Amino acid sequence: MSKISCAWRGRLEHLPELPEVQTVVNSLKKIIDTNILDFNPIWNKIVYNHPSSSIINAIKNKKVYNVQRSGKYIIIILKDTYIAFHLRMTGHLYNITNLPTNKYIRCYFTLDNNTYLVYEDIRKFGGFYYLKNLELINNKLGIDPFNKQFNFKWLLSNLKIKNRQIKSLLLDQKFICGLGNIYIDEILWKTKIHPLRISSTLTKKEIRLLHKNIVTTLEKSIKYHGSTILNFKFDNMKTGGYSKYLNVYNKTNQECSFCFNKITKIKVASRGTHICRNCQKI
C-alpha cells in the first residue's frame, strides 16, 4: 500500500499547463481516423454543458478528424462536433488497449481500433464541453504564446494598459492562454520580476526578457514532454522530463540556483507562489 500512495504523491506533483497539454495532444494524434463506437459517462457531471447521458447517442459512430490544443483545452474534432476537454488539476486523458479498473475513471470512449480513450481524474474538476462550434472556448482564451502575433510589441503594449499584479495577469487565460502556476513562477524567477509588480510599471528591458522567457521556457518544456506524469499505470509509467529543470516551483527553503539565497513561498492571487527575495524585488 505504501508503494501505491508514493506513486500517487508523485502523480500529484505537477499540474497540466500548456506544455503538458501539448504533450497529451501529441500523444493522442494516434486516435485520428478512428471511430467512436461508444461513450460511457461514469461520472454524471463529466460533461460541463449537458447531462452526460444525453450526449451518448450524439457521440456514437462519429469519426475523430483531429486532436489539437487551444490554451489548456484538448480539442477533439468530430464531424460537426467538438469535444473540448480540460484536465484542470488532476485530469489524465489517454489512449490505451486494455480498459483499466480504478475508481478515478470518470468516463471512457470505446474506439473501433480495439482501444479506449480514457479520462481519469481524482478531484473531478476536469471534464469536457460538447460543442457545435468553438466560439465558447475561443471567447475564454487570449493570445497563445506560440502565436506569431505574440511578440515583444504585443506584450509591451498590453502590459502597459493594465494595472494588475503581473502574476495574476499571467494567470488570466483571457490575457495569454496556457500559462499556469508552475511556469509563471519559473518565468518570473528567470526574468527577476517579483510576482506582485504591477504590469504597467515593468520596464521595456524587463518586458523584452519576459517575452523571451515565456516562449523559451514553454518550448523547452514541450521538448522534454512537460513536467507532468502522463499516462500513469503501475507497469508503464511515463514521466515528463522537465521537472528537473524547475528552479523555484516547490523548492521552498532550497537554494536559489542563481544567488544561493533561500526560496520563499508566498501567496499571490491566492496561489502558492515561489520566489527568491534576493533576485525578485518589488
Add this chain to the structure above:
DNA sequence: CCATGAACCTGGTCGC
C-alpha cells in the same frame, strides 16, 4: 478596473 474569496473536489499531511 482590479483584488479577494468562495465553490467545485479528493487525498495527503499535520497537530493533538
Add this chain to the structure above:
DNA sequence: TGCGACCAGGTTCATG
C-alpha cells in the same frame, strides 16, 4: 490510531 482542520489548485462567479 484516529480525527478534525487545512492545503493544493484551474476556473468561474459574487462581492467590495
